[in-house]
Amino acid sequence: MTPTTTTPDRPRSYSSPLPSPRPHLGHALASEWTKLISIRSTLWTLGALVLTVVGVGMLFVSQTSDRDYESISFTTPALFGLMVGQVAVMVLGVLTISSEHATGLVRTTFTAAPDRFRVLTAKYLVFSVTAFTVTALSVFVVGIAASLAHGGAAAGAHTADEWLGAAAGCLYVTLLGVLALAIGALVRHSAGAIAVMLGVVTLPPVLGAMLIVWEAVAPIGREILQRNVPVALSQLFGMQEGGDLGAAPSNFSNVLILVLITGATVAASYVMVGRRDV
Amino acid sequence: MIELDGLTKRFGAKTAVDNLSFQVKPGLVTGFLGPNGAGKSTTMRMMLDLDNPTSGAVRIYGKRYRELREPLKHVGALLDAKAMHGGRSAYNNLLCLAQSNGIPQRRVAEVLDLVGLAPVARKKSKGFSLGMGQRLGIASALLGDPQILMFDEPVNGLDPEGILWIRNLMKGLAAEGRTIFVSSHLMSEMALTADHLIVIGQGRLLADTSMADFIHQNSRSFVRMRSPQLEQLKDVLHEAGIAPVGVPDGGALEIDGVGAEQLGELAARHRIVLHELSPQRASLEEAFMRMTADSVEYHAHAPGAPGAAIDNPARPADVPAWGAGFDAADSTRKGGR
Ligand SMILES: Nc1ncnc2c1ncn2[C@@H]1O[C@H](COP(=O)(O)OP(=O)(O)OP(=O)(O)O)[C@@H](O)[C@H]1O
Ligand SMILES: [Mg+2]
Numbered sequence: 001m002t003p004t005t006t007t008p009d010r011p012r013s014y015s016s017p018l019p020s021p022r023p024h025l026g027h028a029l030a031s032e033w034t035k036l037i038s039i040r041s042t043l044w045t046l047g048a049l050v051l052t053v054v055g056v057g058m059l060f061v062s063q064t065s066d067r068d069y070e071s072i073s074f075t076t077p078a079l080f081g082l083m084v085g086q087v088a089v090m091v092l093g094v095l096t097i098s099s100e101h102a103t104g105l106v107r108t109t110f111t112a113a114p115d116r117f118r119v120l121t122a123k124y125l126v127f128s129v130t131a132f133t134v135t136a137l138s139v140f141v142v143g144i145a146a147s148l149a150h151g152g153a154a155a156g157a158h159t160a161d162e163w164l165g166a167a168a169g170c171l172y173v174t175l176l177g178v179l180a181l182a183i184g185a186l187v188r189h190s191a192g193a194i195a196v197m198l199g200v201v202t203l204p205p206v207l208g209a210m211l212i213v214w215e216a217v218a219p220i221g222r223e224i225l226q227r228n229v230p231v232a233l234s235q236l237f238g239m240q241e242g243g244d245l246g247a248a249p250s251n252f253s254n255v256l257i258l259v260l261i262t263g264a265t266v267a268a269s270y271v272m273v274g275r276r277d278v
Numbered sequence: 279m280i281e282l283d284g285l286t287k288r289f290g291a292k293t294a295v296d297n298l299s300f301q302v303k304p305g306l307v308t309g310f311l312g313p314n315g316a317g318k319s320t321t322m323r324m325m326l327d328l329d330n331p332t333s334g335a336v337r338i339y340g341k342r343y344r345e346l347r348e349p350l351k352h353v354g355a356l357l358d359a360k361a362m363h364g365g366r367s368a369y370n371n372l373l374c375l376a377q378s379n380g381i382p383q384r385r386v387a388e389v390l391d392l393v394g395l396a397p398v399a400r401k402k403s404k405g406f407s408l409g410m411g412q413r414l415g416i417a418s419a420l421l422g423d424p425q426i427l428m429f430d431e432p433v434n435g436l437d438p439e440g441i442l443w444i445r446n447l448m449k450g451l452a453a454e455g456r457t458i459f460v461s462s463h464l465m466s467e468m469a470l471t472a473d474h475l476i477v478i479g480q481g482r483l484l485a486d487t488s489m490a491d492f493i494h495q496n497s498r499s500f501v502r503m504r505s506p507q508l509e510q511l512k513d514v515l516h517e518a519g520i521a522p523v524g525v526p527d528g529g530a531l532e533i534d535g536v537g538a539e540q541l542g543e544l545a546a547r548h549r550i551v552l553h554e555l556s557p558q559r560a561s562l563e564e565a566f567m568r569m570t571a572d573s574v575e576y577h578a579h580a581p582g583a584p585g586a587a588i589d590n591p592a593r594p595a596d597v598p599a600w601g602a603g604f605d606a607a608d609s610t611r612k613g614g615r
Binding site for chain 1: 304305323326327328329330343344346347348349350351353355357358360361362363364365366367370373374375377378379380381382385418422423424425454455456
């Protein structure tokens with residue numbers, strides 16, 4: 001019926017003629033890049049980012065005069081769209097990892113690449129470089145349009161600092177995306193991780209406003225109001241908030257806070273992904 | 279060569295895999311059999327280092343899976359055919375995997391061709407039928423042209439043609455010297471495919487034997503004869519010293535230990551008309567059910583009477599009815615992954 005286990009002429013090992021380089025991070029990066037560009041949601045999220053930043057920015061540029069730029073940067077018009085567009089960056093960050101868990105693809109991925117840290121590193125790198133590039137391009141298109149259209153004498157003096165600030169702003173949004181990816185890796189559910197990220201962005205201003213009314217914790221409330229995401233981003237794009245809260249924290253300290261939070265979450269994601277059952 | 283050594287996995291209070299030790303040898307198709315919830319998939323996930331064992335270890339050519347340098351070249355696995363991103367084309371789904379191991383791009387087209395998916399290579403895998411999805415999963419397992427192939431219930435949901443295709447594929451791969459490890463809960467399917475058999479129930483090893491031995495020990499073979507001259511036939515057999523072992527229903531005789539050729543010639547010599555002369559084998563499925571009877575995890579309840587025997591004449595007497603012992607602890611299994 002079936003051949004017995006003692007078939008004599010059957011080879012006992014198999015060697016493939018395929019070339020077999022030893023896989024390294026470069027292979028993981030190529031793989032993650034293919035994953036990113038071969039799904040529709042990348043197009044949707046990044047398309048939404050470009051459209052809101054450039055669309056709203058251009059509208060603002062067309063409705064302003066040279067004189068308006070006396071008190072704001074040429075990059076400020078990009079801020080309004082980016083306030084909305086940052087959500088797209090965070091969604092893409094979450095989906096980069098949570099979609100693999102939703103489909104079960106993560107098992108296939110980790111079978112092909114059992115070095116989970118390498119896979120995760122490749123995801124962080126591919127995502128952050130892509131997110132930063134697209135954000136920066138959209139922002140600078142708007143900034144350059146503003147400086148070309150309204151660069152007259154009435155706009156006053158403008159320095160290179162505002163461009164650096166905008167670059168830092170793009171980095172800030174990218175960090176939010178990286179934080180979203182890390183939370184996606186920890187939570188493993190798209191909706192859950194996106195909800196957490198929306199909370200991170202929208203809750204602090206509300207919370208700060210509540211706390212500041214309550215005498216005992218008013219200083220904490222003030223601190224939160226000065227350091228939350230929308231405020232930090234506005235500042236990086238040349239919009240100073242009203243001064244009734246006292247001297248605003250520096251751009252550097254705002255970015256540093258996000259770097260620390262993101263760094264800690266990313267570290268946690270490595271620990272969890274490394275030892276969890278998938 | 280895969281070696282399991284005291285492999286154990288607990289999920290909370292539930293022991294899914296219980297001190298499993300066995301070897302999977304190259305050049306053979308090894309069938310991994312067990313009823314639902316026996317721990318087959320969990321064992322396979324631990325073999326691939328996807329789940330961490332509570333204790334024990336798996337070695338693949340002496341190494342842990344994580345230590346394999348070119349994983350896809352050593353091991354190809356189909357755990358779940360749905361584990362692909364539906365929004366990606368079949369080609370891109372495989373391309374990501376190939377790139378992660380530095381496998382040349384032409385190999386992607388090759389395996390798609392091999393499994394017959396070349397015409398739909400650029401279609402989103404979301405729209406694939408069950409069989410096409412299964413083929414895509416098999417293509418991903420074959421991508422690295424590996425020495426070891428693991429398939430978790432590859433024939434689930436396939437039509438007869440697909441089942442035949444997989445059966446031949448696995449035999450062909452084993453004949454090339456590869457190690458094939460395939461799980462199933464169908465003994466009849468394994469009997470046609472596997473050379474070696476590992477049976478587990480409730481996570482414990484129940485049998486580790488060659489398929490031939492298993493068949494030899496567990497299947498009674500006999501010849502069924504049917505004739506309009508039944509009485510005459512009985513006399514002739516009696517004269518020849520052959521005693522029928524069973525007379526199952528009207529007009530048929532079952533004879534053990536004498537070949538169909540001899541019986542046919544005997545009948546011809548006495549000019550007895552035969553309506554049937556067929557070699558038969560008692561079902562291996564029965565042997566499997568008997569073996570795993572005590573460890574069946576999910577018993578169905580008979581309507582109206584939980585635990586009551588379902589009237590099923592085909593069921594061997596010593597197999598408890600489905601419904602004999604539903605294990606309430608199993609309902610705690612985490613859903614949705
Ligand atoms: N992640 C998990 N958490 C909790 N329990 C689990 C988990 N995975 C598996 N189990 C339990 O472990 C046992 C073995 O499950 P497993 O999926 O390995 O069985 P199986 O032999 O593959 O079954 P089937 O033939 O139905 O696929 C089951 O009782 C199941 O409920
Ligand atoms: Mg299973």
